[in-house]
Amino acid sequence: MYTVGELLRQWRHRRGLSQLDLAIAADVSARHVSLVETGKSNPSADMILRLAEQLGVPLRERNRLLLAAGFAPRYARRPLDGDALKAAWDAIARVLRAHEPYPALVVDRGWNIVMTNRAIDPFLANVAPDLLRPPVNMVRLGLDPRGFAPRIVNLAEVRSLLRTRIARQLAAAPDPGLTALYEELLAPGGENVRHPAGSEIAIPMIFRFGERELRLFSTTTTFGTPLDITLDEVTIESYYPADAESAAYFTSAGSGAGT
Template sequence: MTRPGRPVGELLRDWRRTRGLSQLDLSIEAGVSARHLSFVETGRSRPSPDLILRLAEHLGMPLAERNTVLLAGGYAPAYPRHELADPELAPVRAAVRRILDGHHPFPALLVDQHWHLVDANPAVALFTSDAPPHLLTEPINVLRLSLHPDGLAPRILNLPEWRAHLLNRLHRQALAANDPVLLDLHEELRGYPDPGPAPEPVSDALSRVLIPLRYRHNDQELSFVSTTTLFGTPRDVTVSGLAVEAFLPADRSTTEALHTLAASRPGRGGGDGGG
C-alpha cells in the first residue's frame, strides 16, 4: 500500500458523513469528546493509532480502509493482506474447502470482495458449463455472469425479481464499503437490458418468505435458496472480503436433479473456479 495523499482528518470526516453521522453522534458512540473529534477532522489534532482504529470500528470501515487511514495518520497498517495461496492462510483455505465440499452436490462458490470467482465445487458447472468464453475469462465476475444477456440471464425464470435482488444487494454493499469498483460494477449491471417489472410473486410458501432462484436447466426448472457464509472475525484484509455463496435446493425435484447430475459427472475432483 502507498501512503494516501489526503489528510487523516479528511478521510475520517468523509467516512462519518458516508455513514450519516454527526460529530456528536460519532463522539458519543466512540467515547471521545466532540471537540477533540472536530480537531482531528480539521487537522488541528493528530489522532493516535488507537483512536483511529476506534473511530474506524464505529464507522464500520473495511479493514483495507482502516489501513489507509492509519497510513494517512503516519502509522503502520494494522491488518495484513496475504494472498489466499500464502502459507499463513492455509487454515482459511482448508475451512473453505470443507464448506465447498460439504455442499456438494449443490452448487457453492467462493468470491472475493468484488464478486470475482476464487474457487468452487464441481456442481457450479451447472451455471458455467455453457457460458461464453468472454464471461469466463479470469477474473470471472459472478454477478456479470449471472445478469449478462449472454450469460445466465436467459435461463433465470424469475429474472426481474432476481435481478432486482442482486442489484439492491450490490448497491448496499458498494455504499457500505464506499468502494468505487463495486459502484462501477453496479452501473454496468444496471445498464443491461431490463427484463421489465417483477411479476406478482408466486403464491407458494417459499416465495412468501424469500426470493428463490428459479433456473432452467435443459427442460427442467430448478429452484434454489441462496445462502452466504462469511468469516466472523477476520483480521486479514483478504479474508475479510471472502464469502461463500451456496445454492441449496428448494424442493424435492431440484434435490433429485442435482444428485442425478452429480452421478453423471466424471468424478468430483477439485474446485472449478479460478483465482
C-alpha cells in the same frame, strides 16, 4: 489528498452519525472527535482504529486512514491460496465440500469467483469460453446472454436483487471497480419488478434446463473477525433448493445440471 480527519468525517457522514453518536460509541468526547476531524488534534494510530471500528470501516480503508495520518498500514493483504492463509483456505474448502451436492462458491469484493465446489461445474456448461477466463465475474456470468442469462427464468428479478445487494455494498464502502460493474450491468433501466410474497421463504433464482426448472435461494457467509484484507473481502455464496423437486434433482444419483 484527504487528511485523516476529513476521511473520518466522510465515513461518519456515510454512516449517518453525529459527532456525539460516534463519541459515545467510541467512548471518547465529542470535542475530541471534532478536533480530530478539523485537524486540530493528531490522533494516535489506536484512536484512528477505535473510531474506524465504530464506523464499520473496511480493513482496506483503515489502512488508508493510517497512511493519511502518517502511520504504517496495519492490515496485510495476502493471497488466499498462499501459505499465510492456508488455514482459512482449508476451512473454506471444507465448507464448500460439505455443501455438496448443492452449489456453493466464494467471491471477492468485486464479485470475482475465487473458489467453487463441484456442484457448480454443470452450470458452466455452454457458457462462452471468454466468460470463464480468470477472473470470472459472477455478476457478468449471471447476466451476460452468453452466460447464465438464457437459463434464468426470472432474470429481471435476479438482476433487481443483484442491483440491491451491490448498491448496498457500494453505500457501505465505495469502490471504483464495483461502481463500474454496477454501471455496466445493473444501472436501472426503468423496469418495475414485483417480488413474490407469502409462499416463498426467500426470493429464488429459477434455472431452466431443458424441460426442468430448478429453484434455488442463497445464503452468504463471511469471516467474523478477519485481520487480513483478503479475508475481510471474501464471501461464501451457498445455494439451497427452494422446493422438493429441486432438492431431488441435486440428490439423485448421477444428476447433472444441463442434462
